[in-house]
Amino acid sequence: SAxxxxxxxxxxxxxxxxxxxxxxGLSLQVPRGAVVALLGANGAGKSTTLKAISGLLKTENGSVxxxxxxxxxxxxxxxxxxxxxxxxxxxVMEGRKIIADMTPLENxxxxxxxxxxxxxxxxxxxxxxxxxxxxxxxxxAGYLSGGEQQMLAIGRALMARPELILMDExxxxxxxxxxxxxxxxxxxxxxxxxxxxxxxxxxxxAALSVASFGYIMEQGKVVLxxxxxxxxxxxxxxxxxxxxx
Ligand code: ATP
Numbered sequence: 001s002a003x004x005x006x007x008x009x010x011x012x013x014x015x016x017x018x019x020x021x022x023x024x025g026l027s028l029q030v031p032r033g034a035v036v037a038l039l040g041a042n043g044a045g046k047s048t049t050l051k052a053i054s055g056l057l058k059t060e061n062g063s064v065x066x067x068x069x070x071x072x073x074x075x076x077x078x079x080x081x082x083x084x085x086x087x088x089x090x091x092v093m094e095g096r097k098i099i100a101d102m103t104p105l106e107n108x109x110x111x112x113x114x115x116x117x118x119x120x121x122x123x124x125x126x127x128x129x130x131x132x133x134x135x136x137x138x139x140x141a142g143y144l145s146g147g148e149q150q151m152l153a154i155g156r157a158l159m160a161r162p163e164l165i166l167m168d169e170x171x172x173x174x175x176x177x178x179x180x181x182x183x184x185x186x187x188x189x190x191x192x193x194x195x196x197x198x199x200x201x202x203x204x205x206a207a208l209s210v211a212s213f214g215y216i217m218e219q220g221k222v223v224l225x226x227x228x229x230x231x232x233x234x235x236x237x238x239x240x241x242x243x244x245x
Contacts, residue, residue, distance in 0.1 A: 004073065005029040006196050007053070007164060012067035012077070014045075014052050014220075016060065022048050024220040025067070030164065035190050035197045037207035037228070039241060040217035046200040047094055049217070050166045053198070054091040055081035072163070086114050088163035092153045094172065094200075100142030104134045104152050107141050111159030120159070127155045130185055147178035151185065158189065164196045171203040179203065183210050204241040208232055216241070 007030040014023035023045050030036045038046050051057040052064050053071075058081070069077040076084055090111075098107050108127060112120045128135050131151045137144060141152060150170055157165050170186065171179040187210045190197055201207035208214055208228040216224040216237065224237070231237050 003032065006032040006072060007198065008070045009049070009053065010068050010070070012052060012069065013065045014048055014057065014062055015065050016062045018061075022062075022220055023052065026217070026221050027067075028215050028222060028225070030196055030198050031213075032163075033190075033194055033196055034213065035186070035199060035211045037204075037211035037214040038198060038200045038217060039202075039204045039207060039214055042202065044217040045220045046217055047168055050091060050168055050198070050200055052077070053084075054089060054166055055079055055084045056091065082114070085160055085162075088161075089166065090157035090160045090162035090164075091166040092157045092168060092170065094168035098141050098144075098149050098152050098156065101140055103139065104137050104141050104144065104148075107152055107156050108134075108159050111156035112161075114160055123159060123161065127158050130158075130189060131155050146173050147175075147182065150174065150178075150182055154182075154185065154189070158193070158195070162195060164198065167197060167199045169200055169202060171201060171206050179206050183207075186210055204231075204237070205243075 009026060009028045011025050011027050012023055013025060015021050026049060038049060040046055053069055057063060064077045068075055071087060071089060076087065108124055133148060134152055134155065144152060170182050174182065183206050186197060189195055199207055199211060208231055211228050213227055214231045215222045
C-alpha cells in the first residue's frame with residue numbers, strides 16, 4: 001500500500017570512534033504492524049544498525065554521519081536513547097542485559113520507567129500471560145535459565161508499551177526447542193498487541209519463519225531483500241544462510 005512505513009532507514013553511514021566506517025549506505029523499511037528480519041553473518045553490522053535506530057550508538061562513541069532515520073514521520077537520528085524510548089521504540093539487547101540481582105517482576109517494572117499512566121499494573125499482568133513461567137520465579141533474575149532470561153528481556157521491552165521493538169538475536173545460546181518457543185511468543189505479541197518488530201538474527205531459518213520480509217546484510221550494507229518466501233527459495237540464501245538445505 002501507499003502508507004508510509006513506520007520506520008525508514010535511508011542510506012545511513014555509521015562511524016565508530018570517528019574513523020571506523022561500519023555501515024556504508026544502509027537502507028531498510030519496516031511497515032507498521034510487520035515483523036521484518038535483518039540477517040547476515042557475524043560482523044556484517046546488524047547490531048550497529050539496531051543501535052543506530054535506538055540511539056545507543058552514542059554510548060559506544062558511534063555516530064550516524066550520513067543519511068537519515070525516520071520513525072513515525074519524524075527524524076530520530078542523533079536523538080538521545082531515552083527520548084527514542086519515549087517516542088515508542090524499545091530495544092531487546094543482545095545477551096539480554098537483564099538485571100541479575102533483581103527479581104523478574106522488578107525487571108519488568110523497570111521496563112515501564114518512562115511511563116506515567118496508571119495502567120502499569122494491568123500491563124504487567126497482561127505481559128505475564130505471555131510468560132507464565134516468570135510469575136513462578138520469585139528469586140533473582142540472574143538464576144533464570146537462558147530461555148527465561150530472553151523472555152524476561154522481551155517482557156521488559158513490552159512494559160514500555162512500544163510501537164516498535166528491536167530484537168538483537170533472541171535465539172542466541174538457546175536450544176532449538178527454546179528458539180521455537182521464543183519465536184512463537186514473538187509471533188503472538190506481534191499478532192495480539194500489534195507491535196511492529198525488527199528482528200536481527202544469525203538463525204535465518206527461525207527468523208524467516210516469523211518475519212514477512214527480510215534484508216540480508218554484508219559488510220555494512222543490504223545486498224538482498226525480499227519476502228520471507230522469496231528469500232527461503234533463493235539459491236544463494238539457501239547456500240550461505242540456510243545451511244544448504
Ligand atoms: P554480531 O552478530 O557479531 O553482533 P553484527 O552483524 O551485529 O555482528 P556489529 O556488531 O554491528 O555486527 O559489528 C559490525 C562491525 O563494527 C564489526 O567489524 C565490529 O568489529 C565493529 N564494531 C562494533 N561495535 C564497535 C565499537 N563499539 N567500536 C568499534 N567498532 C565496533
